[in-house]
Amino acid sequence: MALQILENNREFYIHGNINCDNVIFIKKYIEYLLEKRSYVTVNINKVTGIDSRGVLTLTKIYHNALLAKKIFTIIGFGSKDLYDHFNSQKIA
DSSP states (O other): OOOEEEEETTEEEEEEEEOTTTHHHHHHHHHHHHHHOSEEEEEEEEEEEEOHHHHHHHHHHHHHHHHTTOEEEEESSSOHHHHHHHHHSOOO
16 A cells, blocks of 8 residues: 555544655655644554654654654554654653
8 A cells, every 4th residue: 555644634644554665755744744833643543564764754753843842743553663662762
């Protein structure tokens, strides 16, 4: 399945696999959204997989949002790897 990012009620839904082939697109798109908005919520319920580069990219976006005093929230049960990585970090 090709990666899709859909918006509904100011929430962005990622569908598909997050990997080294598409993380640049995801990073640029979310950073663009954070330039235009004070907060961005991403739902990962439909993420079918995420590789280490995807996890690191989302972590970097999160850190950059904190530094810019923006709110970047990831919700959903799309990837246990991502959840475990964020829980192991001491952020902020």
